[in-house]
Each structure stands twice: as structure tokens, then as C-alpha cells.
Amino acid sequence: MSSASATDPVLVAERAHLAHAAECLTGMRTAADALVDAGVDAWAAERLGAARAERLRALAADPEVPAFFGRTDSRTVDGSAETFHIGRRHVRDAAGTPVVIDWRAPMSRPFYRASAADPQGLVRRRRFGFSGGELTGYEDEPLRGAAAPAAPDGGSRLLREEIERPRSGPMRDIVATIQPEQDAIVRAPLAESVCVQGAPGTGKTAVGLHRAAYLLYTHGGRLARTGVLVVGPNRAFLRYIEQVLPTLGEIDVQQTTVAELTARVPVRAVDRPEAAVVKGDARMAEVLHRALWGAIAKPADDLQVPIGGRRYRVPVERLKRAVDDLRRRGRAGDDQQLLHYAAGRERLALGLAEDARRQAEEAGGSPTDAETRRAARSPEARAFCDAVWPARDAAELVSALYTDAGLLARAARGLLDDEEQALLRWEPAPRSPRTAPWTPADAVLVDEVAGLLERTPGYGHVVVDEAQDLSPMECRAVARRLAAGSLTVLGDLAQATSPWSASDWGRTLAGLGRPDTVVHALTRGYRVPGEVLEFANRLLPALAPGLAPATAVRQGAGALAVRSVDAFAGPLADVVRELRAAPGSIGVVGADAAVPALAGALTAAGLPAAVLTEDGDPARVTVVPASLAKGLEFDAVVVVDPAGVVAAEPRGLHRLYVVLTRAVSTLVVLHRGDLPELLVE
Incomplete structure (x- = not known):
């Protein structure tokens, strides 16, 4: 049943409940703002103030975002009715009675999971339609x-309208439209x-973000201490998704890129593709490990350590054993905790002092303990450690590898051949690491060494x-930030455009330190129209032969137009002018090198984009490098010169698959009679 009549008693009652929820939310904000810090110290007052500010932000009301979007009706054991309104955050009245239930609460789960075959205790699910915050x-x-619904989405008109609602600005949350297979992951x-x-179009990014929000709600205390990290491919992507978690009330989540995580050196250059491949290879981890730990020298003589006003001789054989024992800890197995290089240097100095202390006690x-610590910091101990276990700097070590052919050859023996080693060398050598031509791949290697040091x-x-x-x-860089925590890995093998892309998830999951992670496949597309998805799916046999093609919930007849043109400028302007008549965002996508010409053509036609x-934000009309x-x-996408997109990079066909699947309602493809063969009828 669907209704929009202003006199409908159900609609009148639900509007009254919406107004009541808004009043209660205002009351909760007022109560949070009125908290006082009397009787606590300065530190506690500061923490209370921070907690109050965070609570106020979480309770902030957006007039465009209603307090609830759904409702569940069930029967209790004694036969009485039980109703819950489901919303983005919990709302209670002055007496503490729930008015809206947070979508993440256990009692909200049936709203997403219930079906006619498995009602999960519900007798009815109600969805609401809103416009400008009004029910x-x-x-x-x-x-x-009831009979099981024939459509995957339950045949809900409101659900389809929410999915298809024109999109402008950043990504929205999907709490009102989460489907059962998505909810199981969340x-x-x-x-x-x-x-x-x-x-x-299956919502994998949204599912990952909503899982983060769910975990923060369910395990708030634990994750408040350890934190949640979201890693995206680039800053433009992060700007697109950055409002999803705050909308759900989660503001203390770090969202970053691998480049920002590993920004230990100033990146000012770009690798040749073949050099980037070598630097990103897992073998480089062993090369760096050898270069660092291989610099540890064997003690050559006894050592005199001062403690308690006397000097005690530590024989060279004991020194050798101490160094060897610690060095083995730098490659610990599963039964032993890994020893970091800097910690090993500190333990070596302390071990020297402890040896002298034992001799003194005998x-x-x-x-005393203080004397032992001073002995570990004595000039004799420091000089010994400098000679045997020297302090290292991550950037300086990588720089030395790139400039010292002998050092690189020793570290890479049996791992990299001569040609691969030549790709790593800096010629001519920079004056210092500060002025070196660091690349993004170099920064990841410096981060690897930093992770070995500390x-x-x-x-x-x-x-x-x-x-x-x-x-x-890069997987190793992420894994280092994972510690004992868990992962949500999101992606699509068919959209793999890097030179390291694999045909399955095994290598990536192993590199991330979680090889036993279960892979969940989402193949039901909600955002991309069926006509568009079927067109793009023609490329799948060449991209990922073992991958099941996606199916679309929405067919959207007329969503695809493929036009052969003699030139791009005029037809592009005509298409964009036509698309601007409808609401929503428009993305014009072409090969990176073609972007200035595409933007210039639109500007010349009076259609600035x-x-x-x-670091930029999408506009009403945005020209997007592939x-x-x-x-x-984008609501509408114009792909200009697909052959140019394919030719621009080694995995160009994968890139084309990406750009063909960005449209929510309309895709227009402009080509000059040179479509890839798989796309030709």
C-alpha cells in the first residue's frame, strides 16, 4: 500500500511522530549543551567538553534528513503490538523512552533482513517517502x-525512487536502502x-563505510582507543565519500590514501612504469630487510663497560652471541615477536650493561637499576653500538641503495636481476636524500624501512x-597499520588498472596479512541501469573471465546511447546541453590527455565545466580524467573517445570498463567508428 493523501490517518499519525522525534532530538541537544563540568579537574573538564561537542555534532539535525526512514511492526509473546521507527540515530524522549531506533541496533536488523519466507518476527515493514525533509x-x-516478492527489492516504489534519486555533491548514506546481502556484510x-x-553499482563502497559505522556503534569503547582507518585510492575519491560517516554520526574516523600514509619523504617525481613495477614488487621487502640488518657487524674485540665506579670486561665471544641472538629476532617466526631494528640496538646496549652488572654482583x-641504565648510555656502550649496530634513517638507507651499486647488488642478490637493479639506481646521484627525486613508490619503500626500524x-x-x-x-604498508585489528577489503577485479593487478584476491589478502579472509561477492547492481551494465559486461570475458557478470535491479530503457561522430567538440556540446535539461550531475569522461580539449570545447560552447x-569537488558538469x-x-555520463581511453595505458580496457559504469541514469558514448571489438553488436 502506498499513500500520499494529506488526510490519510496513517500519514497524519506518522507526521505527528516525525514532529515528536524532531522535538525530542532538540531536547537531547539542549541537554547535551547544558552539561556542566563542576567538581572536576582541568583535564576532566577538557575531556567532558570534547565529549559534549562530539555529542552535539552527532545530534545535529539536518532538515533535509528525516529522523526516521522505516518502521517495523511485530507481535510480542503475549500478542501485543510492538512498533519501532528506524532512523540514522537513536532518539528518546525526556523520560528515556525510545522514539527512533538507531539503524545499527540489533532490534533494527529485521527491517533489513525480513522477508515473506523469513519474517524474523515481523508482521509488517513500512517504508517512508520524503521530499525536503517532509514525509x-x-x-x-x-x-x-504473504507470497514472497518477485522483485529483489520487494517491488518497493519508494525504495527504487530513493536509489534513483538524482545525485549531486558527495556520496550519500544508504541506510534506507541496505539490502539483505549488504546487511550481512555490514x-x-x-x-x-x-x-x-x-x-x-552494487554498493561495495557504501557497504564498507556502513560496516565501519556499525562497528563504531557496536564496539565504540574499544575502537575509540584503537581507531578506525579508511584508505581510498586518491584524494578526489575521499572527498566524494567523506560525508557518509559524519552523516551517520561517526566523525572520529581517519580517511586517507596510501600516499598520505607513507608520506615520509617529499614526492617530486614519477617513476617509469617498469621501475614502478619493480619498486612495488614484494621482493623489495626482502631487499630492504637485507640492506638494513645486513649492516650489523660482528664484534672484533672485548669491551670494557663502566658500572659502579669500576670497569668490567665483556668477552668478544659473549658479544658475538648477544648480537647474533638479537639479529635472529629481526626475522622472528610465528612463535616469537618480531624485534624492530631500533629496539634491537637499545637491547644490545642494555645487554652490555646487564653483563657488567652481573659481573659486579659476583x-x-x-x-642499582639507575647505574645499570647509565652504563647502557655510557660512551663505551654507545661507541660499541655505533660500530656494530649503527643507528639508521629510513630515507637515507633507501637513498644509499639507489646510489651505491655494490650495496644494492649485495642486498638484491638472488632476488633482482641486473636490469631490475639498474631500474632502481639514481643516475646522477642527488646531493642528499632531501633533494632526491622521490616518487610515490619510493615513499612506500621508505615507509617499509621505517616499519623495520620501529x-x-x-x-x-x-x-x-x-x-x-x-x-x-602498498599492501604491506596497510598491513602495518592493521596490528591486531580486522579488515574490510573492497574492490572489483574487473576494474583492476594497476600493473600489479591479479586474477583473484589471494595475493592481495595475503599481502594485507589476512590470507584466510572470506570473499563475499556482490553481483546485484542497484545504481547502474541494466542497459548500461549489459553494455559494459561485454568487456568482462577479456578482463576477468572467471568473474560472474553483474545483474541490474533497474533496467532503465533508453539509458544508453552509443553515437558515432566525425568530431567530438560539437556533438559533445549538444549532448551536454541536452542532459542539462534534467536534474542531476553530469560527468564527461575521457583519457587524461584529452581533458583540457574537452573542457575547452564545452567552455567555447557556453557550457563551462x-x-x-x-583535491577538487565535482560540479554540475565535471570533466573527469579517466x-x-x-x-x-554521476547521474549522467558522457564517455568521449573510448578508443583513446583504451590506448592511454597498458590496462586501458579495464579503465574503459570503469568509466562505462559510472552512470546512475544515462550513459552516452561518443566514438569515431573505432569502438573496441567486444562492444560492437
Whole structure:
């Protein structure tokens, strides 16, 4: 049943409940603002103030976002009715009675999971329609005694309208439209790592973000201490998704890129493709490990250590054993904790002092702990450690590898051949690491060495999007931030555009340190129209032969237009002018090198468009370099010169698959009679 009549008694009652929820939310904000810090110290007052500010932000009311979007009706054991309104955050009245239930609460789960075959205790599910924050209609879905719905979405008109609503600005949350297979991933336990192989339009990014929000709600205390990290492919993508978690009330989540995580050196250059491949290879981890730990020398003579006013001789054989024992800890197995290089140097110095202390005690002395610590910091101990276990700097070590052919040859023996070593060398050598031509791949290697030197702080949960494009060394950089936490890995093998892309998830998951992670496949597309998805799916046999093609919930006849043109400028302007008549965002996508010409053609036609950059925001009409299109969505997309997109990079056909699947309602393809063969009818 659906209704929009202003006199409908159900609609009148629900509007009254919406107004009541808004009043209660205002009251909760007022109560949070009125909290006082009397009787506490300055530190506690500061923490209370921060908690109050965070609570106020979480309770902030957006007039465009209603307090609830759904309702569940059930029968209790004694036969009485039980009703819950489901919304983005919990709302209670002054007496503490729930008015709206947070979508993440256990009692909200049936709203997403119930079906006619498995009603999960519900007798009815109600969805609401809104416009500008005003409740305009509702739909009731009976769940007991009803036939199973034929459509995957339950045949809900309001659900389809919400999915198809014109999109402008950043990504929205999907709490009102989460489907059962998505909800199963969102509510996976914190201890469980999951990998989502998601075809275009299946909502994999939103699912990953909503899982982070669910875990923060369910395990708030634990994750408040350890933190949640979201890793995206580039800054433009992060700007697109950055409002999803705050909308859900979660503001203390770090969202970053691998480049920002590993920004230990100033990146000012770009690698040749063949050099980037070598630097991203997992073998580089062993090369760096050898270069660092291989610099440790064997002690050559006895050492005199001062403690308690006397000097005690530590024989060279004991020194050798101490160094060897610590060096073995630098490659610890599963039964032994890894020893970081800097910690090993400190333990060596302390071991020297402890040896001297034992000798002093055997001679009748009783050195204190403070004297032992001073002995470990004595000039004799420091000089010994400098000679045998020298302090290292991550950037300087990588720089030395690139400039010292002998050092590189020793570290890479049996791992990299002569040609691969030559790709790593800097010629001519820079004057210092500060002025070196560091590249993004170099920064990842410097971060690897930094992780060998000292422990990298970890997070309780990490979400990695577009993970299919990570190099093995980038996977290791993310894994170092994971510590003992869990992962949500998101991606699509068919959209893999990097030179390290694999045909399955095994290598990536192993590189991320979670090889036993279960892979969940999402193949039901909600955002991309069926006509568009079927067109793009023609490329799948060449991209990922073993991958099941995505199917679309929405067919959208007339959503696809493929036009052969003699030139691009005039037809492009005509198409954009036509698309501007409808609401929503428009993305004009072409090969990166063609972007200036495309933007110039639109400007010349009186249709100014913004060019998307790493730090930019999409506009009403945005010209998008193909390399930045991944993960973005536009209501209408114009793909200009698909052959040029394919020719621009080694995995250009994969890139074309990406850009063909960015449209929510309309896709127009302009080509000059040179479509890839797989796309020709």
C-alpha cells in the first residue's frame, strides 16, 4: 500500500511522530549543551567538553534528513503490538523512552533482513517517502501470510525512487536502502575480516563505510582507543565519500590514501612504469630487510663497560652471541615477536650493561637499576653500538641503495636481476636524500624501512577501498597499520588498472596479512541501469573471465546511447546541453590527455565545466580524467573517445570498463567508428 493523501490517518499519525522525534532530538541537544563540568579537574573538564561537542555534532539535525526512514511492526509473546521507527540515530524522549531506533541496533536488523519466507518476527515493514525533509508517503509490506516478492527489492516504489534519486555533491548514506546481502556484510563481527568483490553499482563502497559505522556503534569503547582507518585510492575519491560517516554520526574516523600514509619523504617525481613495477614488487621487502640488518657487524674485540665506579670486561665471544641472538629476532617466526631494528640496538646496549652488572654482583657489588641504565648510555656502550649496530634513517638507507651499486647488488642478490637493479639506481646521484627525486613508490619503500626500524601504530579496524589496485608493497604498508585489528577489503577485479593487478584476491589478502579472509561477492547492481551494465559486461570475458557478470535491479530503457561522430567538440556540446535539461550531475569522461580539449570545447560552447583534480569537488558538469573516475558516480555520463581511453595505458580496457559504469541514469558514448571489438553488436 502506498499513500500520499494529506488526510490519510496513517500519514497524519506518522507526521505527528516525525514532529515528536524532531522535538525530542532538540531536547537531547539542549541537554547535551547544558552539561556542566563542576567538581572536576582541568583535564576532566577538557575531556567532558570534547565529549559534549562530539555529542552535539552527532545530534545535529539536518532538515533535509528525516529522523526516521522505516518502521517495523511485530507481535510480542503475549500478542501485543510492538512498533519501532528506524532512523540514522537513536532518539528518546525526556523520560528515556525510545522514539527512533538507531539503524545499527540489533532490534533494527529485521527491517533489513525480513522477508515473506523469513519474517524474523515481523508482521509488517513500512517504508517512508520524503521530499525536503517532509514525509510525503509510505508503503506497507506485509510479511506474514504473504507470497514472497518477485522483485529483489520487494517491488518497493519508494525504495527504487530513493536509489534513483538524482545525485549531486558527495556520496550519500544508504541506510534506507541496505539490502539483505549488504546487511550481512555490514553487521559482520569486529573480529572477522571480510573482502567484498563488488561489481559496479552494487554498493561495495557504501557497504564498507556502513560496516565501519556499525562497528563504531557496536564496539565504540574499544575502537575509540584503537581507531578506525579508511584508505581510498586518491584524494578526489575521499572527498566524494567523506560525508557518509559524519552523516551517520561517526566523525572520529581517519580517511586517507596510501600516499598520505607513507608520506615520509617529499614526492617530486614519477617513476617509469617498469621501475614502478619493480619498486612495488614484494621482493623489495626482502631487499630492504637485507640492506638494513645486513649492516650489523660482528664484534672484533672485548669491551670494557663502566658500572659502579669500576670497569668490567665483556668477552668478544659473549658479544658475538648477544648480537647474533638479537639479529635472529629481526626475522622472528610465528612463535616469537618480531624485534624492530631500533629496539634491537637499545637491547644490545642494555645487554652490555646487564653483563657488567652481573659481573659486579659476583664480585660482591650491588649496582642499582639507575647505574645499570647509565652504563647502557655510557660512551663505551654507545661507541660499541655505533660500530656494530649503527643507528639508521629510513630515507637515507633507501637513498644509499639507489646510489651505491655494490650495496644494492649485495642486498638484491638472488632476488633482482641486473636490469631490475639498474631500474632502481639514481643516475646522477642527488646531493642528499632531501633533494632526491622521490616518487610515490619510493615513499612506500621508505615507509617499509621505517616499519623495520620501529613499530608502526595500528588501528582496530581498517577499510581499504579499490584494493585490487594495491601493489604488494602498498599492501604491506596497510598491513602495518592493521596490528591486531580486522579488515574490510573492497574492490572489483574487473576494474583492476594497476600493473600489479591479479586474477583473484589471494595475493592481495595475503599481502594485507589476512590470507584466510572470506570473499563475499556482490553481483546485484542497484545504481547502474541494466542497459548500461549489459553494455559494459561485454568487456568482462577479456578482463576477468572467471568473474560472474553483474545483474541490474533497474533496467532503465533508453539509458544508453552509443553515437558515432566525425568530431567530438560539437556533438559533445549538444549532448551536454541536452542532459542539462534534467536534474542531476553530469560527468564527461575521457583519457587524461584529452581533458583540457574537452573542457575547452564545452567552455567555447557556453557550457563551462569544472575539471576534476585530486583535491577538487565535482560540479554540475565535471570533466573527469579517466584515471580519477574510479569509485565516482554521476547521474549522467558522457564517455568521449573510448578508443583513446583504451590506448592511454597498458590496462586501458579495464579503465574503459570503469568509466562505462559510472552512470546512475544515462550513459552516452561518443566514438569515431573505432569502438573496441567486444562492444560492437
